[in-house]
Amino acid sequence: MKILVCISKAPDTTSKIAFTEGNTKFDENGVQYIVNPYDEWYALVRALEIKEAQGGNVTIITVGTAADEAVIRKALAIGADDAVRIDADPKDAYYAAVQIAEYAKNNQFDLVLTGKETINYNGSQVGGMIAEALDTPFISVATKLDVNGSTMTLEREIAGGIEVVETGLPVVISCAKGMAEQRIPNMRGIMAARTKPLQVVAPVSVEDLTSFVSYTMPDAKSACKMIDPSNMDELVELLHNEAKVI
Amino acid sequence: MSVLVYINSSTGIHKSANEAVTYSKKLGGAVTVITNGGCDAVTLASLGKYGADKVLVDRSVNSNDDQQLTRMIATAADSVGATTVVFSHDLTAKAVAPRLSVRMKAGLISGAIDLPSGDGTTKVNVFSGKAFGAVKVNTSKKIISLLPNSILPEATGSDCAVEDFNGNAGSTNVKVITTKKPEGEIPLPEAELVVSAGRGLKGPENWGIVEDLAKALGAATACSRPVADIGWRPHHEHVGQTGVAIRPNLYIAAGISGAIQHLAGVNGSKVIVVINTDQEAPFFKAADYGIVGDAFEVLPRLTEAVKKFKG
Numbered sequence: 015m016k017i018l019v020c021i022s023k024a025p026d027t028t029s030k031i032a033f034t035e036g037n038t039k040f041d042e043n044g045v046q047y048i049v050n051p052y053d054e055w056y057a058l059v060r061a062l063e064i065k066e067a068q069g070g071n072v073t074i075i076t077v078g079t080a081a082d083e084a085v086i087r088k089a090l091a092i093g094a095d096d097a098v099r100i101d102a103d104p105k106d107a108y109y110a111a112v113q114i115a116e117y118a119k120n121n122q123f124d125l126v127l128t129g130k131e132t133i134n135y136n137g138s139q140v141g142g143m144i145a146e147a148l149d150t151p152f153i154s155v156a157t158k159l160d161v162n163g164s165t166m167t168l169e170r171e172i173a174g175g176i177e178v179v180e181t182g183l184p185v186v187i188s189c190a191k192g193m194a195e196q197r198i199p200n201m202r203g204i205m206a207a208r209t210k211p212l213q214v215v216a217p218v219s220v221e222d223l224t225s226f227v228s229y230t231m232p233d234a235k236s237a238c239k240m241i242d243p244s245n246m247d248e249l250v251e252l253l254h255n256e257a258k259v260i
Numbered sequence: 261m262s263v264l265v266y267i268n269s270s271t272g273i274h275k276s277a278n279e280a281v282t283y284s285k286k287l288g289g290a291v292t293v294i295t296n297g298g299c300d301a302v303t304l305a306s307l308g309k310y311g312a313d314k315v316l317v318d319r320s321v322n323s324n325d326d327q328q329l330t331r332m333i334a335t336a337a338d339s340v341g342a343t344t345v346v347f348s349h350d351l352t353a354k355a356v357a358p359r360l361s362v363r364m365k366a367g368l369i370s371g372a373i374d375l376p377s378g379d380g381t382t383k384v385n386v387f388s389g390k391a392f393g394a395v396k397v398n399t400s401k402k403i404i405s406l407l408p409n410s411i412l413p414e415a416t417g418s419d420c421a422v423e424d425f426n427g428n429a430g431s432t433n434v435k436v437i438t439t440k441k442p443e444g445e446i447p448l449p450e451a452e453l454v455v456s457a458g459r460g461l462k463g464p465e466n467w468g469i470v471e472d473l474a475k476a477l478g479a480a481t482a483c484s485r486p487v488a489d490i491g492w493r494p495h496h497e498h499v500g501q502t503g504v505a506i507r508p509n510l511y512i513a514a515g516i517s518g519a520i521q522h523l524a525g526v527n528g529s530k531v532i533v534v535i536n537t538d539q540e541a542p543f544f545k546a547a548d549y550g551i552v553g554d555a556f557e558v559l560p561r562l563t564e565a566v567k568k569f570k571g
Contacts, residue, residue: 142358154355175441223367243553246565259510
């Protein structure tokens with residue numbers, strides 16, 4: 015089985031979120047980039063488990079600049095066979111999805127895995143877009159994936175419940191919590207990652223469909239109003255008259 | 261201008277559907293709803309109250325199959341000449357809207373929290389709710405996926421026409437084996453009031469006081485990640501970065517310290533009440549109202565106060 019795992023970089027969860035250049039650009043000053051957790055913990059680790067159980071090949075792909083190679087090496091340290099970097103700085107999900115779909119099409123992957131969303135843009139867009147470009151089914155927010163020959167059995171979250179579905183190959187799957195357990199790279203993995211093949215591919219020409227024009231921060235929270243634990247009538251009164259939520 | 265709005269009516273018409281129709285109406289122009297499945301015509305016609313001019317329903321499509329839904333919505337968009345397609349940003353939208361974006365070559369605004377502003381950009385949540393982005397669409401057609409609880413539904417009109425529609429949805433490549441629905445009465449992402457608890461409750465047998473308060477308020481219940489991980493509560497109740505992201509009007513958290521990953525799932529809440537024995541708990545920094553006290557005493561007292569208030 016040939017598995018393609020799409021990864022994106024994301025700022026470490028504890029990063030300070032700020033913007034520069036007149037609030038048009040994310041301030042990368044002092045920000046540590048990690049592999050987007052959904053891509054790493056769920057998509058990549060499940061791909062490796064499938065490979066370990068029945069053989070095959072796991073390729074990591076990202077659309078990014080040379081600066082993103084450190085993040086690719088972090089993912090390789092967890093255990094993929096090789097990696098591909100589409101050499102571009104994507105401005106929207108569509109741009110990235112078309113690049114990945116093009117590579118997947120030319121290289122005949124059976125299974126394309128993504129995380130359910132990135133923790134910086136939270137768009138949940140790339141997986142569905144790749145699936146449409148490849149004209150394959152898309153199983154979104156999957157929490158379980160079992161492979162039986164060319165039949166994939168999955169559990170996915172749907173509005174108000176869980177659905178167990180079956181589908182064939184090729185298929186695109188976005189992965190959520192439950193799919194696999196996070197793995198910590200060991201020293202051997204980190205050493206091996208340094209020499210694993212990382213192919214740089216030129217992008218195809220694509221026009222962005224959307225652009226982020228500017229960013230704003232939420233209004234600062236006013237100080238927390240402390241309520242006497244014995245006086246819950248006061249809290250109810252405040253929730254009703256001041257906050258107007260009940 | 262013509263707006264098409266997709267509604268998931270498989271379990272009836274939810275508040276989020278009324279929000280999406282109200283939002284579409286406010287965009288201006290004719291509003292057509294496209295839906296599928298077995299929801300009865302009388303229920304569907306009620307969407308007219310919120311601004312729909314017409315509801316199209318393809319009764320041959322009975323699944324959550326994203327390929328079928330994408331084809332159906334694209335056919336409807338062509339048929340009514342829609343320049344904007346609106347979704348409620350739920351799990352169906354997260355699967356279908358990106359596909360439709362590629363199919364229609366229409367820019368997708370994912371997780372919109374407001375109407376487009378004067379400069380043509382639309383505000384969305386980014387960085388897990390820690391900031392907002394203004395998104396511009398570069399194409400003539402656009403798709404907006406609206407976060408639940410971003411706009412108040414306004415019922416000002418009357419029932420509208422419901423017409424059968426053939427969306428040429430084609431066949432499905434996905435076989436549904438089983439569907440499990442949790443017992444929860446209010447879907448968490450849509451709930452306006454949420455009562456949540458964490459490890460401070462000490463064990464699953466103590467959840468009665470959380471449920472009592474939720475019941476008194478008419479709220480949904482939620483929990484923190486550790487509580488779902490150790491199996492005290494079901495996973496679909498877990499709110500936070502890796503669980504469900506919610507933005508209710510009121511979020512009451514008892515016995516949750518407020519780690520950054522938990523805040524990422526709840527910081528869109530309008531009002532946050534935190535109950536914790538530890539006055540240094542980081543959650544107090546994100547709270548509007550704080551109570552330093554024992555959840556086992558405070559929750560029942562609050563439940564009584566709510567009951568008294570509601571008479």
